[in-house]
Amino acid sequence: MQIMNISTPKACFSLTLLAWAISGVLNTAHAEGYEIQKANRSGVKSEAWSCKQCQPKTGRQGNVSATLAYNDGEDSRFGNRTGTDKDGMVGAVGADMQYQAESGYQTRLEADKLGFDTGSAKLTTGQPGHYQIQLGYKGLANYQYNQLKSPYLTDNDKMLLPDNWVEGATTQSMPLLQSSLIEQDLSITRDRFNLGGYYAGHISSSSRYKASVNYQHENRSGAKKTSANILTNSVMLAQPIDDSTDEIDARVYFGGTGWQAGINSQISQYKNDHQALLWQSAYTPTFGAAYFGQNAVDPDNKAYRIAAEASGGQNGHNILMHAGISKMSQDEAFLPATINGPSPVLPTDNLDAQVDILDMVLKYSGRITQDLSVQASYNYQDRENKTAQLDFPQVVTDSFHQGAEQNRLYDKRSKQFDLKGKYRLTPSAYAEAGYSRDEVIYSELDRQSVDESGLFAKLSYRYSPAWSAWLKGEALDRNGSEYNPVTSTQSPSNPWLRKSYLADRKRQKITLHTDYQSDIGLSVGASLHSIDDDYDHTLVGLTQVSYLGYDVSTQYLISDNLSVNAYLNQDWRDSEQAGSNRFSTPDWYSTSEEKSTLIGAGIAYQNLLDNRLDLGLDYSYSDGQSDTEVTYGINSPYGDYYSRKHNINAYAKYKLADSMSLRFDWLFEKYQDANWQNQNTTWDTVPNVLSFGDISHDYNAHYLGLTLSYQM
Secondary structure, three states: OOOOOOOOOHHHHHHHHHHHHHHHHHOOOOOOOOOOOOOOOOOOOOHHHOOOOOOOOOEEEEEEEEEEEEEOOOOHHHHHHHOOOOOEEEEEEEEEEEEEOOOOOEEEEEEEEEOEOOOEEEEEEEEOOOEEEEEEEEEEEEEEEEEEEEOOEEEOOEEEOOOOOOOEOOHHHOOOOHHHOEEEEEEEEEEEEEEEEEEEEEEEOOEEEEEEEEEEEEEEEEEEEEEEEEOOEEEEEEEEEEEEEEEEEEEEEEEEOOEEEEEEEEEEEEEEOOOOEEEEOOEOOOOOOOOEEEEOOOOOEEEEEEEEEEEEEEOOEEEEEEEEEEEEEEOOEOOOOOOOOOOOOOOOOEOOEEEEEEEEEEEEEEEOOOOEEEEEEEEEEEEEEOOOOOEEEEEEOOOEEEEEEEOOOOOEEEEEEEEEEEEEEEOOEEEEEEEEEEEEEEOOOOEOEEEEEEEEEEEEEEOOOOEEEEEEEEEEEEEEOOEOOOOOOOOOOOOOEOOOOOOOEEEEEEEEEEEEEOOOOEEEEEEEEEEEEEOOOOOEEEEEEEEEEEEEEEEEEOOOOEEEEEEEEEEEEEEEEEEOOOOOOOOEEEEEEEEEEEEEEEEEEEEHHHHOEEEEEEEEEEEEEEEEEEEEOEEEEOOOEEEEEEEEEEEEEEEEEOOEEEEEEEEEEEEEEEEOOOOOOOOOOOOOEEOOOOOOOEEEEEEEEEEEEEEO
């Protein structure tokens, strides 16, 4: 929902502008690049082209808003639509105010949903095109569950059970399990702050420069679902998240007539407030005194990058060159291999990990003749892991020592080439064709190299000024080196298994699209797409995947004040795979049929009741489901796996006065999902798994909001 804006009284506006001016030095702005080609307009007399009524307004203008709403936050997932998971009365403010001086100096304040977890604000000041400073804030949120229950309490880096907890050999034999359950909130919120700006100027009459610096700080908090185990007993936990990321981006670009060149660099640093996750076992120890386990968390790390690029063009031909180097490092101290009994000696105090990446890009685009244009590109990337290889002790489930194993160094080198051309056959038809090749070399994987080549062709035709269509076909063929399963691991792959991202594959894709736009306000768009993937050399693994889908959308402007729209989208995905329980050729098979449907319609009616009332109503329905069946002697269908959602968004906006309006919003969502893996389960359904129980959603939720806006 967008928050409408109302303004503060004019008597307060001078003070507001003073606050903007003081805060303006702390603003951020995104750097804008230069065009590759700039025409020489020095001899053009453009003064006569200016629109005397189109000059930007000077002085102050804008609007502000205040919203008071009732939000049904019983199931926090509804907050992904409203922007807050708070239950009951909620409030927010918004603004879009600007001050423009005759000299070109401009200050602008934009705010939306401030007061909600997804609120944002941006303050910008300066002279656009010359210099600008910007200060910004944006909130992000992802709500998953707030109705799950577990006996665990969070204490900084620890997940503890109640003081009077009594262990049990199984979940059914834990006497205090039911009485100790408390609600767990699985959601993640982010607070993102930006500070930066740019300065642009001219070196000479034909060349210019632009320098920018931007800093971003992001805090993340909440909890995510994780699991931990000791031997065969496991628990599900709401792992706390408290971390931050700092990023700096600096750029310097120079440009002139038909060319541009510059350098950009980035620095990123991630810090985790948690050093480890210590959790208390709910089970009676099966050996020694293993009452606690410890899980590793994301370690602090850094990344650096510097790149240079240049582009230029003349007479319809353009070239872009780019080269960059990156370095990622991590040197956090290791945790002990186990906290249950003496820990095996580690070969070093920290991993001192380093990964270097080199990437280069070369692109060309040009018009060969009046009817023929060509594009070509070459991308190269080399990822090299420079971390030392050492022998690390392997401790299984924080329980027993199982020898030593070396850390694997995964390197990757890729080369990608694309070439395509476009030819105009007639004034109303053109053809397009292209070739692509992607070569990848891996280390420490079952296949050392994978190559994929593809061809595509597209034909576009405009039947009339209102009606056009195009048809595109594409074929891709992937193969590579001999398949040799990695043996330097304690869990080697079946030699007949072909992992889907490495396996030979033939893909065929067809897309048909048409558009119709009439002069009576009616527009219609429709497309049909089909994809078929054949893993022709796979015995064990994914063997066949097919996609089929279509979408239709229409909009009709019945009058200047009344419009309607509707859309329909459906997709089907069928897949087949073969498996082996004997570590050999296939002995079981499975099929999966997936279907998704999206339907929606809306109506908007403006300027009712003497141009004072606007009305709008939107409805959408989405349904996704999957049916899986396994054949292993007999057919065994899986249970329910689906999600369904109904959405209604209705609003009414009434103009109280020339500068004031009141808007009413109603949001409704009906959502239900099911997963056969945990459907109808409870915390003690599985004897050796202390779970969250049934984690499905089933709710009807409403949002009712009133927004008062004032226009200056």
